[in-house]
Amino acid sequence: MGIEKQNGFKEEESEFLFPPDILNKLDFNKSPAVFRPKISASNPGEEWMVVRPLQRADYDKGFLQLLSQLTSTGNISRKLFDERFTQMKMSGGYYVTVIEDKRISKLIGAATLTVEQKFIHNCSLRGRLEDVVVNDTYRGKQLGKLIVVTVSLLAQELGCYKMSLDCKDKLIKFYETLGYKLEPGNSNAMNMRFEDSS
Numbered sequence: 001m002g003i004e005k006q007n008g009f010k011e012e013e014s015e016f017l018f019p020p021d022i023l024n025k026l027d028f029n030k031s032p033a034v035f036r037p038k039i040s041a042s043n044p045g046e047e048w049m050v051v052r053p054l055q056r057a058d059y060d061k062g063f064l065q066l067l068s069q070l071t072s073t074g075n076i077s078r079k080l081f082d083e084r085f086t087q088m089k090m091s092g093g094y095y096v097t098v099i100e101d102k103r104i105s106k107l108i109g110a111a112t113l114t115v116e117q118k119f120i121h122n123c124s125l126r127g128r129l130e131d132v133v134v135n136d137t138y139r140g141k142q143l144g145k146l147i148v149v150t151v152s153l154l155a156q157e158l159g160c161y162k163m164s165l166d167c168k169d170k171l172i173k174f175y176e177t178l179g180y181k182l183e184p185g186n187s188n189a190m191n192m193r194f195e196d197s198s
């Protein structure tokens with residue numbers, strides 16, 4: 001249970017999945033992405049917009065509804081969400097990053113960086129880009145670029161030697177403009193599915 005404050009707000013609900021300060025340090029000049037007008041994680045261009053780590057309170061800010069525009073989420077109770085949030089935070093390596101429209105307290109974009117610990121390459125770290133989505137009424141306004149560049153620069157900042165992703169063919173161009181490359185002879189994604197995808 002959270003600490004009940006006088007205004008009824010539970011302290012733990014404002015809890016971040018990872019420390020937010022690291023996002024303000026990211027240098028968007030390091031990315032090949034072109035932003036017109038120029039924006040960044042620390043200055044997303046509108047005072048009502050914020051780029052930040054996922055918070056426990058985001059269950060009530062439409063996080064799961066946003067993810068359902070990407071794929072099936074299932075029926076996730078608050079308890080299940082809370083447990084997964086705690087597990088991700090305790091294990092480390094999960095950087096679920098979101099964009100909030102503060103005028104309506106709703107999440108409008110999200111992307112996840114997961115960091116794998118390796119023995120190879122001198123005990124290196126490898127980043128994976130997962131679960132990128134922008135709310136359909138906010139698309140075409142650079143927010144997809146903003147959230148992907150944010151977590152890609154975050155991977156670099158955390159010391160990852162590379163960042164990888166899987167995507168549909170139609171999104172290859174989108175990711176190429178952000179610095180991702182199809183590597184000759186090394187661009188196949190293969191899956192083994194353990195559940196019915198229907």
Ligand SMILES: CC(=O)SCCNC(=O)CCNC(=O)[C@H](O)C(C)(C)COP(=O)(O)OP(=O)(O)OC[C@H]1O[C@@H](n2cnc3c(N)ncnc32)[C@H](O)[C@@H]1OP(=O)(O)O
Pocket residue numbers: 069070129130131132133134135138139140141142143144145146165166167168170171173174
């Ligand atoms: C690793 C993964 O998670 S892959 C899964 C990606 N997510 C999805 O497919 C979920 C549904 N789609 C979405 O949420 C959005 O369409 C996103 C995230 C792909 C793009 O978000 P947007 O905010 O619309 O992107 P943004 O405005 O930054 O567009 C950047 C550029 O990519 C292009 N682009 C955006 N979406 C697409 C698309 N689906 N197909 C082709 N080009 C695209 C835009 O035209 C734009 O080009 P420009 O810079 O020349 O104008």
